[in-house]
Amino acid sequence: MNASQSLKAAIVGMLFLGLVVLGPPSASAGNMWFQQAILLVHINLGGGQFFTTNYVFAANEGPASINVKCFNDSFQRIGPPAGVNIALSATGQIAQHTPTTLGVTSDPLFSSGNGWCWASIISSGLDFNTQITVGATSDLSPGALLNNPSSSLVGTNSGQGESSSSVAGVPFFTTAGGAQHFLGLINPLTATRTLTLTLFDANGNPQGAPLTRSLNGRAMLVLSVPAAFGAPTPPTNGSIKIVNTSNAQGFLGWYLQIYPNGKVVFNAVGLDGDDTAQLPLAAAP
Amino acid sequence: MADSARDRLALGGPSLEKRMTRGRSIVRMATWPATVAGLLVGVPLSFASDQGTFLDLVRALQNVAEISTQRAISPGAPDVVTSTMAAEGTGLNLLGVVIAGETRLALVQLAATSSSGPELVPVGGFVGGYHLTDVEENQVTLEGQHGERMILRLQTGGGASGETAPSAPAGLVEAPKVTDSIAVDRAELIRAKETRSARRAERDVQQKARDLAERAASGQAGQPVSEPER
Numbered sequence: 001m002n003a004s005q006s007l008k009a010a011i012v013g014m015l016f017l018g019l020v021v022l023g024p025p026s027a028s029a030g031n032m033w034f035q036q037a038i039l040l041v042h043i044n045l046g047g048g049q050f051f052t053t054n055y056v057f058a059a060n061e062g063p064a065s066i067n068v069k070c071f072n073d074s075f076q077r078i079g080p081p082a083g084v085n086i087a088l089s090a091t092g093q094i095a096q097h098t099p100t101t102l103g104v105t106s107d108p109l110f111s112s113g114n115g116w117c118w119a120s121i122i123s124s125g126l127d128f129n130t131q132i133t134v135g136a137t138s139d140l141s142p143g144a145l146l147n148n149p150s151s152s153l154v155g156t157n158s159g160q161g162e163s164s165s166s167v168a169g170v171p172f173f174t175t176a177g178g179a180q181h182f183l184g185l186i187n188p189l190t191a192t193r194t195l196t197l198t199l200f201d202a203n204g205n206p207q208g209a210p211l212t213r214s215l216n217g218r219a220m221l222v223l224s225v226p227a228a229f230g231a232p233t234p235p236t237n238g239s240i241k242i243v244n245t246s247n248a249q250g251f252l253g254w255y256l257q258i259y260p261n262g263k264v265v266f267n268a269v270g271l272d273g274d275d276t277a278q279l280p281l282a283a284a285p
Numbered sequence: 286m287a288d289s290a291r292d293r294l295a296l297g298g299p300s301l302e303k304r305m306t307r308g309r310s311i312v313r314m315a316t317w318p319a320t321v322a323g324l325l326v327g328v329p330l331s332f333a334s335d336q337g338t339f340l341d342l343v344r345a346l347q348n349v350a351e352i353s354t355q356r357a358i359s360p361g362a363p364d365v366v367t368s369t370m371a372a373e374g375t376g377l378n379l380l381g382v383v384i385a386g387e388t389r390l391a392l393v394q395l396a397a398t399s400s401s402g403p404e405l406v407p408v409g410g411f412v413g414g415y416h417l418t419d420v421e422e423n424q425v426t427l428e429g430q431h432g433e434r435m436i437l438r439l440q441t442g443g444g445a446s447g448e449t450a451p452s453a454p455a456g457l458v459e460a461p462k463v464t465d466s467i468a469v470d471r472a473e474l475i476r477a478k479e480t481r482s483a484r485r486a487e488r489d490v491q492q493k494a495r496d497l498a499e500r501a502a503s504g505q506a507g508q509p510v511s512e513p514e515r
Contacts, residue, residue: 045345114349280409283418
């Protein structure tokens with residue numbers, strides 16, 4: 001081993017030691033988790049059409065009994081007080097659900113048609129996956145949003161098993177050609193968090209003053225982008241940076257980018273991996 | 286294409302590939318008029334319908350966003366509305382808290398008139414029909430079946446001091462069906478999950494160290510890794 005190699009080995013050794021002994025534990029990113037936040041939408045568009053959600057719960061790790069409790073956008077519990085239990089008795093078994101089967105559509109507190117749910121495994125610590133599909137349909141039976149040929153403006157994402165204590169972002173929004181962008185932020189935990197959102201144009205120039213919003217525990221905030229930022233000349237394209245200035249766990253979100261030609265982007269807000277923590281069972285409602 | 290078909294294609298050589306290509310062309314010729322007809326007749330109708338749905342959806346979501354913006358609470362507003370009487374109505378008194386590392390417990394007396402002693406409740410446990418969601422030095426947060434939250438402050442000589450959020454409108458009220466055994470199960474679940482998470486975090490750190498070591502060994506050690514902006 002020559003001098004250069006020895007030096008390199010020593011540097012590597014020190015780096016390794018420093019990281020193992022002193023390095024902060026990094027959160028592991030993952031949506032397959034035994035506690036998940038899922039978006040809830042069921043809005044009457046008229047003419048028999050609903051903009052609604054379809055869920056596929058999958059017991060990918062092992063048999064699971066999942067309890068789902070929902071909240072409206074004013075952090076009030078909706079649906080059956082005890083929630084709805086989804087029994088998946090075999091590994092790999094799936095169950096399809098809708099706002100109707102989750103028991104929220106008949107709740108008078110769900111008049112806005114907008115909210116979220118906490119899905120929690122109550123039988124074991126095994127993790128599951130949730131596929132969330134949003135879209136417009138007149139067929140409200142489970143799975144119809146995916147299977148019925150008349151469904152439109154359909155997009156799919158997953159339930160989220162993590163929240164952020166600091167930085168997050170929306171990679172892209174556009175209003176070109178009449179496209180519309182909506183951002184939904186949720187605080188799944190119980191303590192209030194303060195978020196600061198900054199709108200950027202496509203060249204990275206901040207647009208107007210940052211938007212500061214308080215997000216109550218279990219609350220939800222929906223923003224029309226870029227209108228919500230009140231910039232005098234809002235950019236047509238850009239991105240959004242979100243910072244949780246409370247510096248404590250408590251927010252996640254999804255965004256919906258819809259185009260007049262029927263294309264839909266439904267995606268989770270990107271949470272900085274350095275700031276995430278998995279949703280704790282202790283905070284389950 | 287299935288593996289067996291691919292194998293046959295490979296064995297058959299160029300002549301078989303030609304035959305299959307010709308076959309696909311025939312299928313394409315047969316289906317083309319139907320496809321064109323669909324494009325000419327079906328799509329404009331569907332497009333018009335989708336346009337209408339798009340506009341309806343935009344209107345609905347803009348309405349949701351507007352209401353949400355109006356409802357947004359100004360920063361610094363309290364999480365709950367003060368109502369000492371409501372907290373007293375629950376009969377819960379916070380006698381003490383235990384905060385030791387990840388362990389957080391609340392010592393809660395169910396009711397002043399209750400003959401049973403105080404209960405030591407872990408975060409995630411239930412007491413008096415309320416779910417204990419947070420324990421801080423001077424207070425604990427409880428959540429009811431309808432999402433209403435209540436802060437119980439630590440007693441400092443006088444009566445119990447509490448704050449609660451306004452109750453949800455009636456219509457969904459149901460007596461809590463939570464037992465102590467469920468609370469214990471939840472606590473065990475939390476412990477098991479925390480252990481798994483800690484192991485996973487440790488693995489992540491070691492993985493990062495290995496990655497960094499490999500990076501250094503491959504001659505990239507000198508490249509700075511910028512810290513993300515906070």
